[in-house]
Amino acid sequence: MDKSTIVNGLSVDVEDWFQVGAFENTISRGDWDGLELRVGDNVARILDLFDGAGVKATFFTLGWVAERNKPAMRAIVERGHELASHGYDHTRVFTFTRAQFAEDIARARAILEDAGGQEVTGYRAPSFSIDARNRWAHEVLAEHGYAYSSSVAPVVHDHYGWREAPRFAFNPVAGSDLVEIPVTTALFRRRRLAAGGGGFFRVLPYGFSRWAIRQVNREGRPAVFYFHPWEVDPGQPRVAEAPLRSRLRHYTNLTRMEGKLSTLLGDFAWGRMDALAAREMPRSLAWAA
Numbered sequence: 611m612d613k614s615t616i617v618n619g620l621s622v623d624v625e626d627w628f629q630v631g632a633f634e635n636t637i638s639r640g641d642w643d644g645l646e647l648r649v650g651d652n653v654a655r656i657l658d659l660f661d662g663a664g665v666k667a668t669f670f671t672l673g674w675v676a677e678r679n680k681p682a683m684r685a686i687v688e689r690g691h692e693l694a695s696h697g698y699d700h701t702r703v704f705t706f707t708r709a710q711f712a713e714d715i716a717r718a719r720a721i722l723e724d725a726g727g728q729e730v731t732g733y734r735a736p737s738f739s740i741d742a743r744n745r746w747a748h749e750v751l752a753e754h755g756y757a758y759s760s761s762v763a764p765v766v767h768d769h770y771g772w773r774e775a776p777r778f779a780f781n782p783v784a785g786s787d788l789v790e791i792p793v794t795t796a797l798f799r800r801r802r803l804a805a806g807g808g809g810f811f812r813v814l815p816y817g818f819s820r821w822a823i824r825q826v827n828r829e830g831r832p833a834v835f836y837f838h839p840w841e842v843d844p845g846q847p848r849v850a851e852a853p854l855r856s857r858l859r860h861y862t863n864l865t866r867m868e869g870k871l872s873t874l875l876g877d878f879a880w881g882r883m884d885a886l887a888a889r890e891m892p893r894s895l896a897w898a899a
């Protein structure tokens with residue numbers, strides 16, 4: 611098929627199989643150090659997949675993960691990808707005070723810059739946890755000199771969402787160049803559908819994602835897609851105690867994910883989020899508190 615000339619944003623939220631929101635009531639933070647680390651091997655497979663497709667991407671990585679997987683961090687940078695921040699330990703931003711959030715992003719950034727040897731300029735909130743409750747989070751990111759954030763899901767979802775936020779690049783802080791690049795939504799009968807990846811991509815037929823990204827590109831805009839390393843890992847330990855709904859969402863189609871991703875990478879043009887943010891900045895909408 612003919613590819614659109616629009617370069618879409620490809621991102622990986624780098625956290626391990628036990629650090630996902632779906633299991634937070636089953637696996638406590640104190641248990642993490644006793645669990646098998648699988649994210650390093652999964653990142654290695656993803657890097658091979660990206661090399662095979664000839665694409666570059668952004669890896670939004672937890673500080674906790676970077677501390678324990680330094681070779682994987684170096685490989686991400688050496689192979690031409692962007693290493694960016696996903697916070698220290700996946701605490702949702704709206705549970706922080708402003709000062710705690712500042713501390714969290716500074717801690718994660720220092721670890722990531724040490725591990726990757728490059729400046730970190732991008733941030734993605736765990737579980738897209740910047741919304742109407744904590745607009746101050748964007749101010750903190752601007753104060754800390756971040757170039758962009760990709761932390762808003764402009765849609766209603768059972769775990770997250772900021773329904774009123776713009777669908778495309780906006781400047782959330784008056785007087786700052788900080789750009790927010792929301793995760794992709796597609797319009798269907800004027801309703802916004804979450805279409806940026808995660809469970810939707812894995813669980814729904816591939817045709818939905820292809821349709822959604824084409825729609826967004828027809829609007830003249832890049833899509834922003836994300837997935838997680840554990841989604842390409844059918845061998846990960848099963849968390850039997852988690853609620854059925856969480857398990858269904860987490861374990862469906864893990865074996866088919868890599869093939870689906872290959873198709874997606876071939877069907878569209880993809881690149882890093884820092885480059886996308888720089889391209890979108892001139893036309894980003896002023897939408898500040």
Ligand SMILES: [Zn+2]
Nearest residue numbers: 623625736737
């Ligand atoms: Zn995450």
